[in-house]
Amino acid sequence: MSIRSNSITRPPGDLIAQLNAEDLIRSAHQVIDIEQAGITAIKERLNTEFVQACQILYQCNGRIVVMGMGKSGHIGSKIAATLASTGSPAFFVHPGEASHGDLGMITHNDVVLALSYSGETDELLTLLPMIHRMAIPFIAMTGSSESTLAQKATVHVDVSVPQEACPLGLAPTSSSTASLVMGDALAISLLEARGFTRDDFARSHPGGQLGRRLLIHISDIMHMGDQVPLVNVSARLPEVIVEMTRKGLGMTAIVDDDQRLLGIFTDGDLRRTLEADEDLNKIIISEFMTRDCKTIGRHELAAEAASIMEDYKVHSLLVVDEEHVVVGALNVHDLLAARVI
Numbered sequence: 001m002s003i004r005s006n007s008i009t010r011p012p013g014d015l016i017a018q019l020n021a022e023d024l025i026r027s028a029h030q031v032i033d034i035e036q037a038g039i040t041a042i043k044e045r046l047n048t049e050f051v052q053a054c055q056i057l058y059q060c061n062g063r064i065v066v067m068g069m070g071k072s073g074h075i076g077s078k079i080a081a082t083l084a085s086t087g088s089p090a091f092f093v094h095p096g097e098a099s100h101g102d103l104g105m106i107t108h109n110d111v112v113l114a115l116s117y118s119g120e121t122d123e124l125l126t127l128l129p130m131i132h133r134m135a136i137p138f139i140a141m142t143g144s145s146e147s148t149l150a151q152k153a154t155v156h157v158d159v160s161v162p163q164e165a166c167p168l169g170l171a172p173t174s175s176s177t178a179s180l181v182m183g184d185a186l187a188i189s190l191l192e193a194r195g196f197t198r199d200d201f202a203r204s205h206p207g208g209q210l211g212r213r214l215l216i217h218i219s220d221i222m223h224m225g226d227q228v229p230l231v232n233v234s235a236r237l238p239e240v241i242v243e244m245t246r247k248g249l250g251m252t253a254i255v256d257d258d259q260r261l262l263g264i265f266t267d268g269d270l271r272r273t274l275e276a277d278e279d280l281n282k283i284i285i286s287e288f289m290t291r292d293c294k295t296i297g298r299h300e301l302a303a304e305a306a307s308i309m310e311d312y313k314v315h316s317l318l319v320v321d322e323e324h325v326v327v328g329a330l331n332v333h334d335l336l337a338a339r340v341i
Helices: 013-018 021-044 048-058 070-085 122-133 148-152 174-194 198-203 208-215 237-247 267-274 302-312 332-337
Strands: 064-068 090-092 111-115 138-142 155-158 230-232 251-255 261-266 316-320 326-331
Touching: 021 174, 048 111, 048 138, 048 155, 048 174, 064 070, 064 122, 070 090, 070 111, 070 174, 122 138, 122 148, 138 148, 138 174, 148 155, 230 237, 237 251, 237 267, 251 326, 261 267, 261 316, 302 316, 302 332, 326 332
Parallel strands: 064 090, 064 111, 111 138, 138 155, 230 251
Antiparallel strands: 251 261, 316 326
């Protein structure tokens, strides 16, 4: 019976010695230079065909159906995801599966965006008669304007590159990068044309920290009503300490008779006050409060509160309305609990 080791297999020392660091870095630089040249090439060819493709996609009343085989399929799947998350409903359909039933996912209101660097991918060519019969727009993204897909497309987007980064000229490298960049260019151009906003983006990304930072507002996490520490400007120190202890936010708002904010008194202020050579029972809080305190509105994003706390090195904020009346309070623990930071 053999025993399988769970240890990580490492290259033998003599193999590591054979790998020349300078050669590896030189090869990597060459790849990046070649792919940059490919991106520059497609940038210089942005023309009326790109504009027409954007117009067709913008006017689509259904969904953008992205197709591609092999590496083009992987790039197409990412493009579909980017389109969908930036305001242009889209999904990916595998061409091989499409000819075995998945073609039924495409409706007369859709647009097909097909990726094939050669422009001669059999699985895509097989679908052309059905797509044309449905009379829906067909956008081809290829590296050859003379290819079958390019010639039969409603619009052809040229993503040809001077050379592949693969020294054998076989593995899609520069060409797949160019296709990905062109997909991003389409998606972001459509985003701007639609007036897609941060709030729109948040609605399609409710999960994870990104969604929380864009969706959660101060009003969602702030303490309200009796939970807000408040004392009148005429209060003495013992009363202030009781209020801070009872509410547990590490501070209290100092307000006038109309609940308008005049200042804040924090744990740090308390420590400094205790160092004063005075009768603590006689101290009026207005003499030791911080008058120029940071505040935030209830309709602001919680992420903005996190930014203010970080910039000004404070751990709590008071929430005020347009009249500077205190309506809430929060501290860094509330942001942590909401997983905004």
